[in-house]
Amino acid sequence: MTTSGQVRHDLIATLEDSGFRLTAPRRRVADSIDGQADAFTAEDLCDSVPGVGRATVYRTIKLFVEAGALCKLAMPDGAPKYSLSKIGHHHHTVCVRCGKVGDFRDSTVERMLRSLVKEVDGQIVGHRMEVYVDCSDCSTS
Amino acid sequence: MTTSGQVRHDLIATLEDSGFRLTAPRRRVADSIDGQADAFTAEDLCDSVPGVGRATVYRTIKLFVEAGALCKLAMPDGAPKYSLSKIGHHHHTVCVRCGKVGDFRDSTVERMLRSLVKEVDGQIVGHRMEVYVDCSDCSTS
DNA sequence: TTACTCCTGATACAGATTATCAGTAGCAAA
DNA sequence: TTTGCTACTGATAATCTGTATCAGGAGTAA
Numbered sequence: 410m411t412t413s414g415q416v417r418h419d420l421i422a423t424l425e426d427s428g429f430r431l432t433a434p435r436r437r438v439a440d441s442i443d444g445q446a447d448a449f450t451a452e453d454l455c456d457s458v459p460g461v462g463r464a465t466v467y468r469t470i471k472l473f474v475e476a477g478a479l480c481k482l483a484m485p486d487g488a489p490k491y492s493l494s495k496i497g498h499h500h501h502t503v504c505v506r507c508g509k510v511g512d513f514r515d516s517t518v519e520r521m522l523r524s525l526v527k528e529v530d531g532q533i534v535g536h537r538m539e540v541y542v543d544c545s546d547c548s549t550s
Numbered sequence: 551m552t553t554s555g556q557v558r559h560d561l562i563a564t565l566e567d568s569g570f571r572l573t574a575p576r577r578r579v580a581d582s583i584d585g586q587a588d589a590f591t592a593e594d595l596c597d598s599v600p601g602v603g604r605a606t607v608y609r610t611i612k613l614f615v616e617a618g619a620l621c622k623l624a625m626p627d628g629a630p631k632y633s634l635s636k637i638g639h640h641h642h643t644v645c646v647r648c649g650k651v652g653d654f655r656d657s658t659v660e661r662m663l664r665s666l667v668k669e670v671d672g673q674i675v676g677h678r679m680e681v682y683v684d685c686s687d688c689s690t691s
Numbered sequence: 692t693t694a695c696t697c698c699t700g701a702t703a704c705a706g707a708t709t710a711t712c713a714g715t716a717g718c719a720a721a
Numbered sequence: 722t723t724t725g726c727t728a729c730t731g732a733t734a735a736t737c738t739g740t741a742t743c744a745g746g747a748g749t750a751a
Contacts, residue, residue, distance in 0.1 A: 430717050430728060451707070462731040467708060481628070485676060487738095489628065489707075502670045513669050517662045522681070528654050529643045531685035535626055538679045540663070544672035571748055573698060592738070603700040608739060630738075 416493060417443040423478045434461045438469040448482065448490035448503065448510040482510070485541050504544035513540070557634060558584040564619045575602045579610040589623065589631040589644065589651045623651070626682050645685035654681070 420439035424431055441457040442449075455466045470491060473479040479491050482501050492501065492510045500518055502511040518538065526533060561580035565572055582598040583590075596607045611632060614620040620632050623642050633642065633651045641659055643652040659679065667674060 432717070432729065434730070464709080464732080465730060468729085471708095483624065483628070483678065485678075487622075487624070487630070502672075502674075504672065505675055511671055513666060517665050521658045521662050524658050525654060525681060529681065529683055530652055531643075531645065531683040531687075531689055533643075533681055534646055534684050535682040536680065537624065537626070537682075539677065540666060540670065540674055541676040541678075542670055542672040543675050546672075548672055571697065573748070575699070605701080605740080606699060609698085612739095 414443065420473060420478055423473065423476045427472070427476050429472060434458075434465050435469050435472075437461055438466055442473075442479070442493070448492040448508055450488075450490055454491075482539055483537075484508070500538045500540065502540045502542045502544075504547055505541050506543060506547040509544055509546070511542075511544075555584065561614060561619055564614065564617045568613070568617050570613060575599075575606045576610050576613075578602055579607055583614075583620070583634070589633040589649050591629070591631050595632075623680055624678075625649075641679050641681065643681045643683045645688055646682050647684060647688040650685050650687070652683075652685075 417436075417439045420442060421431060421436060424435060424439075429435070437458050438454065438461065441454055444457070445453065451467055451470055454470065455461075455463050458466060470479060474481050474491070477494055480494050480501065482490055482492060482503065484490060484503060485505055490503075490508070490510075495512065499512045500515050502513060503509075522533060522536065558577075558580045561583060562572060562577060565576060565580075570576075578599050579595065579602065582595055585598070586594065592608055592611055595611065596602075596604050599607060611620065615622050615632070618635055621635050621642065623631055623633060623644060625631060625644060626646055631644075631649065631651075636653060640653045641656050643654060644650075663674060663677065
């Protein structure tokens with residue numbers, strides 16, 4: 410649980426920078442994201458901001474994802490979760506048992522994509538990648 | 551559009567090999583998959599086999615995915631599509647405009663995963679990857 | 692044929708998200 | 722500081738992608 414308020418501040422700054430209004434519900438959602446450990450579902454967020462409508466929570470999440478402040482990632486069964494984007498573009502490891510999310514540096518991924526340019530038909534416009542792990546905490550318990 | 555019947559034959563053989571019954575609805579679904587160009591949605595298939603129930607179409611798709619005859623892949627917005635698995639384990643490129651699916655050799659991907667082993671916390675148990683492209687047909691039209 | 696199941700279709704349900712829409716509240720200008 | 726525009730909100734319905742249920746039907750082995 411991060412309680413520094415830094416995350417909250419950054420999220421709100423993201424809204425300002427993108428020209429969106431700083432409303433009370435959005436502040437509360439930002440506040441709640443600041444308090445989430447690891448990856449969370451949209452429903453987790455809804456539960457943690459009682460009084461804020463579900464639609465508004467989903468809309469706010471979408472704003473943050475589009476602004477790059479949150480990442481939408483997929484669990485092995487395809488179920489979506491969200492996590493903070495600490496660094497610009499990166500990829501995730503997700504523990505299939507506890508759901509803990511990790512980042513990894515993606516220089517190798519980028520190198521791979523560069524080598525794919527020669528192999529694919531057309532322009533590469535994006536990619537999606539998740540690596541599923543059995544994390545050390547889970548595998549020793 | 552493939553009309554060779556080879557795909558249909560292979561799908562039906564997959565059912566036999568897995569010990570499932572060869573029913574008329576399943577044959578019709580296999581037939582329809584044979585007629586699909588590139589990636590298709592479950593709903594596309596439902597539309598192409600009138601008279602076969604939606605639930606049966608979804609159940610049959612699931613059988614093929616579990617048997618490895620079909621791949622479930624995700625579009626950039628997360629919407630699922632299905633495509634034939636021509637080779638064992640591989641990855642896809644998906645054209646974000648026309649939906650055309652391509653494969654690429656994954657030696658580079660495997661090399662990347664090996665290098666990630668050192669970097670991640672725990673055992674890698676799986677991964678998911680899609681590369682989105684603007685294919686040559688679309689970008690010149 | 693028989694008989695045993697698996698399979699089917701219709702339908703209801705589920706989970707995640709988006710659309711709708713009337714009312715509310717930011718925020719900039721006066 | 723009031724006004725006024727319009728983005729934003731919450732409630733709710735609808736959508737999309739499936740899955741559960743269940744009574745009846747069709748494969749398949751004997």
